Amino acid sequence: MDKLLAARLHAVQVRPYLAAALFALHVVEDRSVPTMAVDAHWRCYVSPGFVARTPLEELAGVWVHEVSHLLRDHHGRGERYAREHEDPGPGGRGAGGRGATAEGRAWLRLRQNIAADFEINDDIYGDGLPRPAGAVLPSLLGLPDGLLMEEYLRTASMSGLTGDLAWLDCGSGADGLRRPWELGPDGAHGLSRQQRDAVRFRVAEGIKGRPGDAPEGWRRWADAVFHPPQPWRQLLGAAVRAAAGAPGVGENHSYRRPSRRSAGVPGVLLPSLRRSPPRVCVVIDTSGSVSDAELGSALLEVAAISRAVGGRRDLVSVISCDAAAGIAVPLCRAEDIPLVGGGGTDLRSGFARALRSRP
Structure with missing residues (x-):
């Protein structure tokens, strides 16, 4: 010993x-x-x-x-x-x-x-x-x-x-x-x-x-x-699903479905409150250190996000960002999104443009 x-x-x-x-x-x-x-x-x-x-x-x-x-x-x-x-x-x-x-x-x-x-x-x-x-x-x-x-x-x-x-x-x-x-x-x-x-x-x-x-x-x-690695796919999916299907009272009035309270007011059509699906802006890192395979994986995530918001492609936009942010491109088909970049890395401008693009 x-x-x-x-x-x-x-x-x-x-x-x-x-x-x-x-x-x-x-x-x-x-x-x-x-x-x-x-x-x-x-x-x-x-x-x-x-x-x-x-x-x-x-x-x-x-x-x-x-x-x-x-x-x-x-x-x-x-x-x-x-x-x-x-x-x-x-x-x-x-x-x-x-x-x-x-x-x-x-x-x-x-x-x-x-x-x-x-x-x-x-x-x-x-x-x-x-x-x-x-x-x-x-x-x-x-x-x-x-x-x-x-x-x-x-x-x-x-x-x-x-x-x-x-x-x-x-x-x-x-x-x-x-x-x-x-x-x-x-x-x-x-x-x-x-x-x-x-x-x-x-x-x-x-x-x-x-x-x-x-x-x-x-x-x-x-x-x-x-700084342990985080399961970002699960975290991102949970965030999108929570925003798309969160319980609670809606914020927009709609006549597409009458309110259940209309039965108590004969002759009056009351609107119901509906929840609107979230608008999502995706910032993709297109700097020179990102490989083609990683960019392809990012586009697959964009397609999954569009499905998570009910297939509403008009609610999803994409911003390419290396050292400077590009223009927010509306989503038509994920595989047709132009990803412009190849320079250094500074995603702050991408997040700033995403925050400014909210309706």
Whole structure:
């Protein structure tokens, strides 16, 4: 234990922005663990034999490696990938599904562990942190550095590595598949979801507070923690549907349908209150950094918006905007909208023109 904790102090010294995460791990001694492993509840399972035969500096690198799995949420991402792709495994039955064989689950576990290690190991070592013996790198398969775990899983089969790396096991913290030695969610010394999120935020805060000290992969991760990507298609669709079908009293009188109160006033035709569908003005970024595929996706969204407002194309207009806003073009057919641009990016003028174009 003394050697293990000394290695953690060395890891904190050379990677101070990871200190909050390293000290949040609770050590559990277990001789059935191949080396060191973590579970999703921030427990670190350690083999005494592995600690005894590993140099202290390399042991510090293993500390950083294992906590990187947890900070980057490899367990949650691994579970989502298995559900979405139903990887068949070597036995031909969905390794991530209910009918998976033990061999299929082991193959999926090892494959995800290797891909997660590829994401971590390409830039966390050096500068006082030597690479531990046996650390796997993307270059083993001729793959580029800097990709995410999901990208490595999609682009490489890894079947040639699984036989040589059968010993590799970083625990459920690396892939989301529980191991026999793990204590589980009800075990002692586990962190709650709120505590885990707080640790991630403190680490991201430390990386953002000292720009330039952390590798590119960690800076990219910290940006995602502070500004997580939003499901903009769902948010946009919900906003349009809420505006088009919101309950409540209408604002326009219409004689197309008589008011129900007309029955109480014989001989008098009373108008009813009707809700008008919203007018929508879409600002499309047409700067030089936007690809043709992205512009095509934007036009598909414009067509979906016109359907959401009841097919009233006269209620939808489009503004092309790069560094300056174009003219608001009424919608006839989405595929015929002229998208003019190709310069820099400043969407403020586009939003200003959209606000001025309201009736």
